[in-house]
């Protein structure tokens with residue numbers, strides 16, 4: 001990242017990162033009026049605040065996603081399913097193996113993946129399963 005501009009030329013509003021650069025510019029461009037070219041401070045960039053903002057935004061998004069996953073897991077009706085891990089359930093229906101990850105609304109039926117609560121629900125319904133595959 002290049003150094004952010006801190007000052008403007010008072011004559012032409014061109015931006016510079018240092019007073020030295022402005023002085024060069026004033027001599028080269030404004031010549032006889034160079035002494036009139038004063039540095040005008042630009043409002044300091046909000047870099048740090050922006051970074052903090054993004055960090056907390058990402059943290060908030062992660063927290064929301066985790067909360068959503070926990071909610072999906074809690075709402076999932078896992079009756080009749082074999083629990084392999086906290087997030088992974090399996091069962092066999094009429095010889096078809098089904099893998100289900102309710103927290104991420106994902107399922108695999110006979111090797112085919114289904115993503116999203118609605119698709120998972122439809123796939124399960126085709127098998128005669130009416131689970132709480134909440135989206």
Ligand SMILES: [Zn+2]
Nearest residue numbers: 009011012014
């Ligand atoms: Zn200028």
